[in-house]
Amino acid sequence: MDQGNRLLRIGIFYDGNYFYHVSNYYCYAHPRRARLSIPGLHDFVKKMISEKEGIPERLCQIVDCHYFRGRLPAMEANARQILYNERVFDDILMREGVVTHYLPITRNTEKGVDVSLALETLELTIFKKFNVVVLIASDGDYVPLVRKLNALGTRVMVLGWDFEYMDDNGNTRNTITSTRLMNEVSYPLQMHKIINGEIVPRDRSFHVDSLFVQPNAYSFNQLEKEPETADPEPVEELPAENQMTGRVVHLKNGYGFIAPDDGTDSIFFFWQDVQDCDFNELNINDAVSYEPGRNERGPCAKNVVRIEADGNR
Numbered sequence: 001m002d003q004g005n006r007l008l009r010i011g012i013f014y015d016g017n018y019f020y021h022v023s024n025y026y027c028y029a030h031p032r033r034a035r036l037s038i039p040g041l042h043d044f045v046k047k048m049i050s051e052k053e054g055i056p057e058r059l060c061q062i063v064d065c066h067y068f069r070g071r072l073p074a075m076e077a078n079a080r081q082i083l084y085n086e087r088v089f090d091d092i093l094m095r096e097g098v099v100t101h102y103l104p105i106t107r108n109t110e111k112g113v114d115v116s117l118a119l120e121t122l123e124l125t126i127f128k129k130f131n132v133v134v135l136i137a138s139d140g141d142y143v144p145l146v147r148k149l150n151a152l153g154t155r156v157m158v159l160g161w162d163f164e165y166m167d168d169n170g171n172t173r174n175t176i177t178s179t180r181l182m183n184e185v186s187y188p189l190q191m192h193k194i195i196n197g198e199i200v201p202r203d204r205s206f207h208v209d210s211l212f213v214q215p216n217a218y219s220f221n222q223l224e225k226e227p228e229t230a231d232p233e234p235v236e237e238l239p240a241e242n243q244m245t246g247r248v249v250h251l252k253n254g255y256g257f258i259a260p261d262d263g264t265d266s267i268f269f270f271w272q273d274v275q276d277c278d279f280n281e282l283n284i285n286d287a288v289s290y291e292p293g294r295n296e297r298g299p300c301a302k303n304v305v306r307i308e309a310d311g312n313r
Contacts, residue, residue: 008053010062011130012045013121014098015137017110020187022161028254029165032195033280034212038096043153044211045134047203049157052187053132056134064124067093068117070110071102085152116144125154132157132187140178146185157187170268245307248286254279258288258301261304267292269301277306305308 023036042062046112050057077083093100101120103112122145125133132295133149134157135142146156182188193199197210248259249266256279257266268288271279282288286306293302 008055008060010049010060010132010134011124011131011215012062012134013117014066014067015117016067018138019136025163025165028279032212037211037213038092040210040212047206048189048201049084049132050201064128065098066101066120067098068101070105070113072105087213112121114141118142121145122148125149125152130154137176141179155186157189158182158185159189159191161192163192182257242291243273243289245289248284250280250287251282251284257284258290267301269304272300274304
């Protein structure tokens with residue numbers, strides 16, 4: 001397609017819950033052990049649209065980017081110790097010029113996000129006349145939106161992932177992008193195949209590593225870290241009888257086992273139960289404290305905290 005020197009306008013729209021889920025998979029269950037990079041994805045999108053549309057990359061510009069997700073009330077988020085994490089991610093989105101759209105989560109249920117995303121995408125496409133809309137989403141419920149965008153003459157690209165992983169209860173889970181959705185769009189991208197090297201983009205400047213956050217970068221990888229200079233939020237200490245100690249004896253794909261110091265059987269824990277650091281920072285033989293709990297598999301460790309060599313948490 002010969003666009004001459006005309007700028008090609010790109011709008012990107014994130015289903016935030018889906019993006020977070022995929023990023024967690026690559027951080028905790030995939031051998032890469034790294035989160036997806038938002039600036040890396042944006043650069044990739046421009047390269048791929050340049051390739052698909054047959055115009056120079058410098059003429060493919062992201063003019064609008066929006067992120068949609070449900071959000072807990074501040075008091076509940078603070079109680080779950082995720083308020084800081086949310087603020088760090090907000091900083092990342094702000095740095096990349098991503099507009100956030102948060103809807104309230106009620107009774108742990110996220111409602112209306114897909115509808116809000118669809119309406120906002122359609123309205124902005126009409127008024128801003130995007131040439132290409134990029135959806136980071138997997139749900140077949142977005143098919144009507146894609147058909148409306150097609151009717152406007154706007155090409156649609158979908159970044160979708162298919163993968164299998166094990167949840168915190170030891171059950172195998174599958175994540176699959178809707179075939180109906182992929183069949184309706186102009187540019188369906190099977191991201192898992194690109195990341196695994198099964199599909200190689202023609203652009204020789206592209207490298208898969210650019211899709212992931214690099215070590216020590218200020219990024220989404222820091223979501224579970226506190227800054228060294230920050231005063232920690234006051235945390236209510238658990239009663240001594242609820243605290244146990246042990247050592248990490250096994251780590252794999254987002255879960256691990258702790259051998260209690262009292263000699264009882266090893267106990268399972270999941271990455272989400274690690275409180276003071278990222279799961280990927282744990283090592284075999286690390287001393288930890290934890291609160292005994294239970295899930296569908298049986299006994300498990302909750303609120304796992306690494307104990308430093310000097311005895312500090």
